[in-house]
Amino acid sequence: MHEAAKAVSIPMDREILHVIPQSYTVDAQRGIKDPLHMMGVRLEADVHIVTCSITTTQNLVKCVDRAGYRPEKRVLNSLAAARAVLxxxxxxxxxxxxxxxxxxxxxxVFGEGQPWYTASVPAGGMQVTNDISIMLSLLMDGAERLKREAGSCWLESVDSSELIVVPGVGGREPTEIPRKKLCAIVQPRMEEIYSMAKERLEKSGLMKEIKSGIVLTGGGALMSGARELAQSVFDLPARVGNPPAIHGLENQYRNPAFASALGLVLLAGDEALASGPIRRPLAARKEKSHAPNLGRLVDWLKDKFV
Ligand SMILES: Nc1ncnc2c1ncn2[C@@H]1O[C@H](COP(=O)(O)OP(=O)(O)O)[C@@H](O)[C@H]1O
Ligand SMILES: [Mg+2]
Structure with a gap:
């Protein structure tokens, strides 16, 4: 059935990554979640199809191959993150x-337990760093450090009297500026990113289905004020999604920046469990030269996929 659903026309340079069933119709009965063991003549399925660029995927797979690993499966980044934090x-x-x-x-967008809609907007934390670098004449790494240490996208919470030190570039003396000045660079860009996401959501027609609110994750969710700004832009409750505690995993990985990497590990675990006890554990499937260590595995996954 799901193979048949793949028979849709997509551009030559794209391939199907996921076919996600949403609901089934058995004869005239619609909205069935699981048609297994039901009797009927005609079975129809509503599916959400995720496609990806063939060349981009090939390059990713090549990277993983060259690192000495054999990718078993490819998963949409945000679906892996969803597994870890929702x-x-x-x-x-x-x-x-x-x-x-x-x-x-x-x-x-999730509803009735299933991903209903996936999309991507071409802006993230790097654009925020880039703005800081241009506006405060800093190299990207200095701007990134300043963003993480003193940035906030919720201006209301920033005290006007607070001062921060901006490092001097090319032998120049460091200068002091109000923290508010930095945050006034960060906030509009974060607001723009949220607005672009909101526009996509409105276009999807699913805004009214977001009944439990927004979950923010990814490294950008660590930005101070990310939750407050999201609540204000979307007019919905928001929380920051941290991955769960996993046995054997150090606490430093319970961080939204590791959500996708941990989600991949959890999804692999789900599959291993579903396919029974004879399946070898994930660590044992790796190359011998890479010692089984969950922390290292997460670091590696994050580097290569996320
Ligand atoms: N503490 C922090 N405060 C603000 N932004 C952060 C923080 N930590 C990471 N980021 C931002 O998160 C982004 C990276 O997120 P990540 O989920 O790791 O990226 P990707 O999934 O695209 O590889 C970067 O732009 C980085 O600046
Ligand atoms: Mg990420």
Whole structure:
């Protein structure tokens, strides 16, 4: 059935990454979640199809190959993040996952337990850093450091009297500026990113389905004020989604920046469980030269995929 659903016309340079069933119709009975063991003559399925660029995927797979690993599966970044940070209740009630990464911000709308809509807007934390670098004449790494240490996208919470030190570039003396000045650079860009995501959401017609609110994740969700600004732009409750505690995993990885990497590990775990006890554990499937260590695995996944 799902193979048949793949018979849609897509551009030559794209391939199908996921076919996600939403609901089934058995004869005249619509809205069936699981048609297994039902009797009927005609079975129809509503599916959400995710496609990806063939060449981009090939390059990713090549990178993984060259690192000495064999990719088993490819997963849409934001779906992996969703596995790590969303609760079952949020998935069932309807929520928006916003994964704020470096160059993109990815959206997934969940409803009735399933991903209903996925999209991506071409802006993320890197654009914020770039703005700081231009406006304060800093190199990108200095701007990134300043953003993480003193940035906020919720101006209301920033004290006007607070001062921060901006490092001097090319032997120039460091200068002191009001923190508010930095935040006045950060806020409009974050607001723009949220507005672009909101526009996509409105176009999808699913705004009214977001009953449990927004979950922010990805490194960009660590920006101070990210939650407050999201609530204000979307007019919906928001929370920052941290990955759950996983046995054997150090606390430093319970951080939204690791959501996708941990989600991949959890999805692999789900599959291993579903396919029974004879399947070898994930660590044992790796090359011998890479010692089984969950922390390192997460770092590697994050480097290569996220
Ligand atoms: N503490 C922080 N405060 C603000 N932004 C942060 C923080 N930590 C990471 N980021 C931003 O998160 C972005 C990277 O997010 P990440 O999810 O790791 O990216 P990707 O999934 O695109 O690889 C970067 O733009 C980085 O500046
Ligand atoms: Mg990410």
């Amino acid at each position: 609760s079952d209740d949020e998935r069932d009630l309807g929520c928006l996952l916003l994964d704020i990464g470096g160059g993109t911000t990815d959206l997934v």
